[in-house]
Amino acid sequence: MKYSVPFDSRGLHFVNGIFKDILGPGKHSYSTWFAEHQITLVQARMPRIDTSDIDLVYKSNPDLVSQTVRCIKGSSNTITAVYADGNLKDIFSNDESRYYWCDTFTITIEEIDPAKDIFVAQKLVKAIKKSSLGYYDIMSEITIPAKHTGLLFVDNEFHSKLEEGSYAIWKTTQEFSVFVEDKRPQELEIIGQEFITKDKVTMRFNGVCEFQVINHQELFESVSNYSAAIRREVQLVFRNQLEALTLDQILDDKTNLDKDLIKQLQSKFDDKLVVFKSIKLKDIILPGEMRELFNKVVQADKEAQANLIKRREETAATRSLLNTARLMENNPTLLRLKELETLENIIQKVNSINVTDGVGGLIDLIRINKDENSSK
Secondary structure (H helix, E strand, O other): OEEEEOOOEEEEEEEOOEEEEEEOOEEEEOOOOOOOEEEEEEEOOOOEOOOOHHHHHHHHOHHHHOOOEEEEEOOOOOEEEEEEOOEEEEEEOOOOEEEEEOOOOOEEEEEEOOOOOOEOOHHHHHHHHHOOOOOOOOEEEEEEOOOEEEEEEEOOEEEEEEOOEEEEEEOOOOOEEEEEEEOOOEEEEEEEEEEEOOOOOEEEEEEEEEEEEOOHHHHHHHOOOHHHHHHHHHHHHHHHHHHOOOHHHHHHOHHHHHHHHHHHHHOOOOOOOEEEEEEEEEEEEOOHHHHHHHHHHHHHHHHHHHHHHHHHHHHHHHHHHHHHHHHHHOOHHHHHHHHHHHHHHHHOOOOOOOOOOHHHHHHHHHHHHHHHHHHO
16 A cells, blocks of 8 residues: 655554654555554644654654654753754743654754743843744743833842843743832822821821932842831821921921921931932811911901001101191291192082172072073
């Protein structure tokens, strides 16, 4: 009986169900009088052999099969990269055996120990991305943005500090985590914190604090969740300082209060780890009733100031009139000029002026006006 094996395939030759050999491309003839022959075709266009029969075939006669097929055994503790003719074709990290055609491809391997170097070499990263292999199960990519730093922990132990850039890390039995931290000055806002002043007034405040972390690694290792620790200390410093003062002291001395706050806050942390650049009390928020009383006090104060200004102006005006009267008392000409000035001001407010010739003329004018009114 004749069998044909295509040029891009190989044939697994079984005689009476037992593996005999691997057939290359071409035509093959066998007599079926005394034995049953079976040919299983396997594609050979790709280096890796993807069939479940190959494992049994290789174990049945490794010396014969190894002339055509190469077996590569992996390990969960190492990364195995397989190259065919110098190109990356497979990569895995589990305890399994994989098979590759070695008669048509030059097969080489590279074994990598992640315990010695957890980072994937950039050359290998490019090769993995260039290939059609899915790499999300074998490595993770991490990007550290500009003006940031990364802290890499492996099995909960600090491993290394990552500067800005891109990194690839092997996914193995080791657990890793990366914390990305900002190297620039940071601003922390405290909003709506309630406190009681020394004179028993309940109110709230808004504050802002600017700080910069100098050594992220030591601060991260010395203080658990340092961001929360800084926020907590800022709140306590604000509250302790404000509760020691009366309401009037807080409102009258906000500038010096800010200076005292930053000194107290910096004393809580090592300046080699974190530096506090500024801390400011932005707003004091009075409760509703207290705000109304405060507004009334301010209004009364402003009204008193307005009345005082009004009295000063009246006093100045009276003093000016007194001086004018003294001048006119000894100067008849000045008095006459003042009379004419007053008369001019009055005339400007009069619509019409009637000039009469003595009492008789006045009587005639009255009679004329009376006749005109009666004719209307």
